Amino acid sequence: MKGSCACGGIQYELKDKFLISNHCHCSICRKVHGAAFGTFGHAKAEEFHWIQGEELLTGYQSSTGNVRNFCSRCGANMPSVFKHMNYVRIPLATLDDDSGTQPVAHLYVKSKVPWFDIADNLSQYPEIVDLRELV
Ligand SMILES: [Zn+2]
Numbered sequence: 179m180k181g182s183c184a185c186g187g188i189q190y191e192l193k194d195k196f197l198i199s200n201h202c203h204c205s206i207c208r209k210v211h212g213a214a215f216g217t218f219g220h221a222k223a224e225e226f227h228w229i230q231g232e233e234l235l236t237g238y239q240s241s242t243g244n245v246r247n248f249c250s251r252c253g254a255n256m257p258s259v260f261k262h263m264n265y266v267r268i269p270l271a272t273l274d275d276d277s278g279t280q281p282v283a284h285l286y287v288k289s290k291v292p293w294f295d296i297a298d299n300l301s302q303y304p305e306i307v308d309l310r311e312l313v
């Protein structure tokens with residue numbers, strides 16, 4: 179499946195399916211998405227590659243070892259690749275094809291905005307959890 183930024187300068191491909199996906203309500207995810215929460219799919223880095231526009235990528239290190247990539251032209255959130263962990267985190271809404279995944283949980287619900295009510299039946303966690311335990 180393929181994804182891209184808003185201006186189309188950056189394109190990427192994920193060859194295999196996602197391992198898991200989730201919503202995150204932490205303040206950093208909210209701010210970088212400009213939305214009530216962020217939604218991410220998680221996959222193996224070896225299944226991921228940039229098709230074009232890698233030179234347009236820039237990153238913001240929101241905490242030690244956690245870089246959040248975005249397009250320097252349009253500002254769209256882009257995947258972050260953590261090669262040493264064989265892990266890629268992809269903002270799910272930047273995919274152009276069906277992601278084939280359904281988020282399993284809401285994380286950092288303690289930071290949720292007051293003007294959005296979670297209306298699904300997914301598990302809710304006050305902070306972060308190890309997603310591998312939810313697979
Ligand atoms: Zn762009």
Ligand SMILES: [Zn+2]
Pocket residue numbers: 202203204205206207208216286
């Ligand atoms: Zn978050």
